[in-house]
Amino acid sequence: MALVNEHFLKLPDNYLFADVAKKVNAFKVSHPNANVVSLGIGDVTQPLCPAVTEAMHRAVDEMTTPEGFHGYGPEQGYPFLRETIIKHDFLPRGIHLDPSEIFVNDGAKSDTGNIQELVRWDNSIGVTDPIYPVYIDSNVMIGRAGEIKDGRWSNVIYMPCTAENHFIPQLPNHRVDIIYLCYPNNPTGTVLSKEELRKWVNYALKNDTLIFYDAAYEAYIQDPDIPHSIYEIKGARKVAIEFHSYSKTAGFTGVRCGYTVVPKEVTASTLDGKRVALNPLWYRRQCTKFNGTSYISQRAAEAIYTPEGKEQVKKAIAYYMDNARTMRSTLTSLGLKVFGGENAPYIWLKTPKGEDSWRFFEQMLYNAHVVCTPGVGFGPSGQGYVRLTAFGSHEDCAEAMERLKKWI
Amino acid sequence: MALVNEHFLKLPDNYLFADVAKKVNAFKVSHPNANVVSLGIGDVTQPLCPAVTEAMHRAVDEMTTPEGFHGYGPEQGYPFLRETIIKHDFLPRGIHLDPSEIFVNDGAKSDTGNIQELVRWDNSIGVTDPIYPVYIDSNVMIGRAGEIKDGRWSNVIYMPCTAENHFIPQLPNHRVDIIYLCYPNNPTGTVLSKEELRKWVNYALKNDTLIFYDAAYEAYIQDPDIPHSIYEIKGARKVAIEFHSYSKTAGFTGVRCGYTVVPKEVTASTLDGKRVALNPLWYRRQCTKFNGTSYISQRAAEAIYTPEGKEQVKKAIAYYMDNARTMRSTLTSLGLKVFGGENAPYIWLKTPKGEDSWRFFEQMLYNAHVVCTPGVGFGPSGQGYVRLTAFGSHEDCAEAMERLKKWI
Numbered sequence: 001m002a003l004v005n006e007h008f009l010k011l012p013d014n015y016l017f018a019d020v021a022k023k024v025n026a027f028k029v030s031h032p033n034a035n036v037v038s039l040g041i042g043d044v045t046q047p048l049c050p051a052v053t054e055a056m057h058r059a060v061d062e063m064t065t066p067e068g069f070h071g072y073g074p075e076q077g078y079p080f081l082r083e084t085i086i087k088h089d090f091l092p093r094g095i096h097l098d099p100s101e102i103f104v105n106d107g108a109k110s111d112t113g114n115i116q117e118l119v120r121w122d123n124s125i126g127v128t129d130p131i132y133p134v135y136i137d138s139n140v141m142i143g144r145a146g147e148i149k150d151g152r153w154s155n156v157i158y159m160p161c162t163a164e165n166h167f168i169p170q171l172p173n174h175r176v177d178i179i180y181l182c183y184p185n186n187p188t189g190t191v192l193s194k195e196e197l198r199k200w201v202n203y204a205l206k207n208d209t210l211i212f213y214d215a216a217y218e219a220y221i222q223d224p225d226i227p228h229s230i231y232e233i234k235g236a237r238k239v240a241i242e243f244h245s246y247s248k249t250a251g252f253t254g255v256r257c258g259y260t261v262v263p264k265e266v267t268a269s270t271l272d273g274k275r276v277a278l279n280p281l282w283y284r285r286q287c288t289k290f291n292g293t294s295y296i297s298q299r300a301a302e303a304i305y306t307p308e309g310k311e312q313v314k315k316a317i318a319y320y321m322d323n324a325r326t327m328r329s330t331l332t333s334l335g336l337k338v339f340g341g342e343n344a345p346y347i348w349l350k351t352p353k354g355e356d357s358w359r360f361f362e363q364m365l366y367n368a369h370v371v372c373t374p375g376v377g378f379g380p381s382g383q384g385y386v387r388l389t390a391f392g393s394h395e396d397c398a399e400a401m402e403r404l405k406k407w408i
Numbered sequence: 409m410a411l412v413n414e415h416f417l418k419l420p421d422n423y424l425f426a427d428v429a430k431k432v433n434a435f436k437v438s439h440p441n442a443n444v445v446s447l448g449i450g451d452v453t454q455p456l457c458p459a460v461t462e463a464m465h466r467a468v469d470e471m472t473t474p475e476g477f478h479g480y481g482p483e484q485g486y487p488f489l490r491e492t493i494i495k496h497d498f499l500p501r502g503i504h505l506d507p508s509e510i511f512v513n514d515g516a517k518s519d520t521g522n523i524q525e526l527v528r529w530d531n532s533i534g535v536t537d538p539i540y541p542v543y544i545d546s547n548v549m550i551g552r553a554g555e556i557k558d559g560r561w562s563n564v565i566y567m568p569c570t571a572e573n574h575f576i577p578q579l580p581n582h583r584v585d586i587i588y589l590c591y592p593n594n595p596t597g598t599v600l601s602k603e604e605l606r607k608w609v610n611y612a613l614k615n616d617t618l619i620f621y622d623a624a625y626e627a628y629i630q631d632p633d634i635p636h637s638i639y640e641i642k643g644a645r646k647v648a649i650e651f652h653s654y655s656k657t658a659g660f661t662g663v664r665c666g667y668t669v670v671p672k673e674v675t676a677s678t679l680d681g682k683r684v685a686l687n688p689l690w691y692r693r694q695c696t697k698f699n700g701t702s703y704i705s706q707r708a709a710e711a712i713y714t715p716e717g718k719e720q721v722k723k724a725i726a727y728y729m730d731n732a733r734t735m736r737s738t739l740t741s742l743g744l745k746v747f748g749g750e751n752a753p754y755i756w757l758k759t760p761k762g763e764d765s766w767r768f769f770e771q772m773l774y775n776a777h778v779v780c781t782p783g784v785g786f787g788p789s790g791q792g793y794v795r796l797t798a799f800g801s802h803e804d805c806a807e808a809m810e811r812l813k814k815w816i
Contacts, residue, residue: 002585002618003528004676004684011692043479048471056468056704063456063662066801071451071661106514106664106699113697117549120411137696141525177410210410253479254471254703256514268412276412284419288545289521291514294702295662296464393474 007143016133016377017041020361027365037400039327039388040371042186042346044251046319048300049312052250055303059296070295075287077104077259081298085259088305089244095231101263101279103286104301106256106293108216108245113138114289115212115241115260116178118281119268123177126157128169130187130378130385132214135180151380160381161188163350167339168196175207181230182214184221187378187387188348189324189340191226197233204239210268211236216245216258219317221343229261237263241278248345248391250304250313257297320345323390323397330401334408345390348375352408354384361386368403415551424541424785425449428769435773445808447735447796448779450594450754452659454727456708457720460658463711467704478703483695485512485667489706493667496713497652503639509671509687511694512709514664514701516624516653521546522697523620523649523668524586526689527676531585534565536577538595538786538793540622543588559788568789569596571758575747576604583615589638590622592629595786595795596756597732597748599634605641612647618676619648624666627657627725629751637669645671649686656753656799658712658721665705728753731798731805738809742816753798756783760816762792769794776811 020040028036048056062068076082082102090097105111113134116125121144127135136156139145146155157176159169167190181200183192192200204211211230218228230236242261246252262282267275303309324341331338337350349372351360357374364370364386375385390397428448436444456464470476484490490510498505513519521542524533529552535543544564547553554563565584567577575598589608591600600608612619619638626636638644650669654660670690675683711717732749739746745758757780759768765782772778772794783793798805 001583001616002676003531004678004686004689005526005528006678008526008689008692009678009684015692015695045474045477045479047473047477048468050472053468053472057465060456060461060464060468064458064461065455066453069453069455069659069662071453071659072449073662106701109699110697118413118416120413123411134696141693141696175409208409251477251479253699254477254481256699256702268410270412270414270417276417278412281412281416284416284423285549287423288542288549289518291517291661291664293514294664294705296704297702 005141007141010148011137011140012148016373019377020371020373023362024365024371034369036365036369036371037392037396037403038371039392039397039400040373042389042391043253044248044391045393046251046316048251048255049309049316051303051306051309051312052300055299056296059299063295073292073295073298075290075292076283077102077292078295078298081302084302084305090229090231093229093232095229097261097263101261103260103262103282104293104298105258105260105290106297107247108214108243108258109134111258111260112212112214112243114285115282116142116144117285118278119178119210124155124157126159126172126176126179128161128181128185129158129380130161130375130382131180132182132186133378135212158380161185161190162381163337163339168192171199171203176209178210178212179204180212180214182216184217184344185340185346186217187346187373187375187382189344189346190348191221191223191343193225194227194232197227197230201230201233201236201239205235208269209239210266211240213240213242215242217248217344218244219249219313220321220345222321223343226343231261231263238265238267241266246301246304249317251316252297252300255297255300257293257301319394320390323392323394326397326401327388327390330405334405336408341390347388347390349386349388351384351386357383357386364407368400368407370400370403413549415549418556419545419548420556424781427785428779428781431770432773432779442777444773444777444779445800445804445811446779447800447805447808448781450797450799451661452656452799453801454659454724456659456663457717457724459711459714459717459720460708463707464704467707471703481700481703481706483698483700484691485510485701486703486706489710492710492713498637498639501637501640503637505669505671509669511668511670511690512701512706513666513668513698514705515655516622516651516666517542519666519668520620520622520651522693523690524550524552525693526686527586527618532563532565534567534580534584534587535787536569536589536593537566537788538569538783538790539588540590540594541786543620566788569593569598570789571745571747576600579607579611584617586618586620587612588620588622590624592625592752593748593754594625595754595781595783595790597752597754598756599629599631599751601633602635602640605635605638609638609641609644609647613643616677617647618674621648621650623650624653625656625752626652627721628729628753630729631751634751639669639671646673649674654709654712657725659724660705660708663705663708665701665709727802728798731800731802734805734809735796735798738813742813744816749798755796755798757794757796759792759794765791765794772812772815776808776815778808778811
């Protein structure tokens, strides 16, 4: 008799963005003439840049001839892309990586979800709170998160990030096996300084902790002192696996390409104390359950690093960061407390009177016809906050701000 | 202290195709002038067909404007593709599916590898032997396969498929929780009649067994009586999940697109006997650990089903099947025993004197400079066989046959 993996049944039925969509649809049905503007879901809206689409056309053309045809590529990604990544994303920051340490993928969600397969089911995990739901949910599915009670999983250590601690998570006061960090942060839009990040690397080195570091938004960093990669910190190569994405960097949410860095020095332990390198294990995992990313998407990613590509991508990011600035200044001028949005495409807004996140979400929807994402959906410490994103058009962003001005 | 998932360490270090590549490279180094022809690894060689590349160019162009830009698509795939699949792959065979039962993916390897996440780690699994290595290896990684001894995993039930039983696996004489079937079969190239497949569906219905049915090669079926989908068999909707791929159908090994069918009636049981539908669980799994397939790849897949696309794809398959015919007739005329290759792109060759697979592989490489894949690499019952593939060019195939004629 086939038995189901009952850990799946522990997951709450609701999924944050699905719930938001449902409520927005209900509003639209009852208000058919309302023109709803969304500052909710975090998808980009600007088209792909010319350097990228030209590269894709060329790649498609290659595939029309026997000589240019590309079938199965290396599961780990084509060397042309892995070498380009090293040269442009790491060498200028003084980080030396080998191509065998780069794993090209179909986007950071797959790898941030799958990476936990490499560790035992009973490792303890720590997360900053609020958090991108994939980190916890992927651990729930294998039983590592324990049971849920009052929105908290029994085997997860939550490290609150709120206005009170300036969104700087405290080091746990005991040993945690695996820690997820995401900086610039989704959903709060806040960052960690080199000094703060160093504390985490040192904690990991001292406690034999693995850090899963999600750098999906690093391209939005404006402040030259904020680290783009955890490997800017000495010792991180021994303890950290890092995730990168072209989704927000270059509008690849529909193209599907990103990469993961697994340095050769990163190890975990067997029960009897033997050290095991995770790089060959991840390689084996990818060779077994993944067949590489589309050749066309890999050529598209390569084009991001050309001089024209870099220029064009920078422009798109500047476009979104203009929105972030508009939102920050409008909301601040309205007397609201806002965080993030300076080195990230996300604004984290404290509800004015400490209202419940979902209640404030509904008020904003019904009074201003503007959609945000309730902060509590990202974890208990998100209660009393909502997330706004900078990914819309200038026009929509300006319109949303006008409406909030009138409403608040 | 982060502990490693020690199940990974049970996997033998060698991986079949990597081992083959290593031996071929060693040969090339010592024989720099030899012109090696490969009938080994199963990758296609013919370029993408015009209907497909035109659709891809159009999709890339769409992505250059704000109106045509596609960001995150539905994790399950775009409705335009799911509806097209139902209309062309299933309705003509009398199979009625709902779009919510189709999950578009980045190729069958990911889903055949990941599907086992839905069931408990201690379910028993049964496989036909020889077998595509992913089925077993993905179960090893989570501990379900047990320990390996003499090339056999302790918790895996092997169902031999050899010349002796005409490559028709016998029903197990006891209950097995999960069974992997792949027809047309990789590596043997053999097929199951409707009658034989019906026995498996009935076994599954009777024993509450789940069938993971890999139909990646169905487009190569020539005989009108051979089933293309397990859902052609009554009752299969209750017990079977089916995997499809465009890799071999339309040369998508570098494009990455396929799909999985999870009918709403397929269930597994909780420990206390409650039935749980697997369709919503797989949906939840995909929404958490996958972000959809490239929009461009999905438009490419859609184009396969246009009248021009169908015609062009058929031609490419006919091209490969010409190779299969050439190989079958040459090898048979040499007095060799060959199987498969009539409804599949694979030929399964019995070594003439019952030689060990690896030994025969090396003899063929050193004497004829032709690469095959040792059958034992696919499982214990593959011993004494090698696999040849029809995916090369006509010229290479003819050349390889000439050389085998001279050698054997």
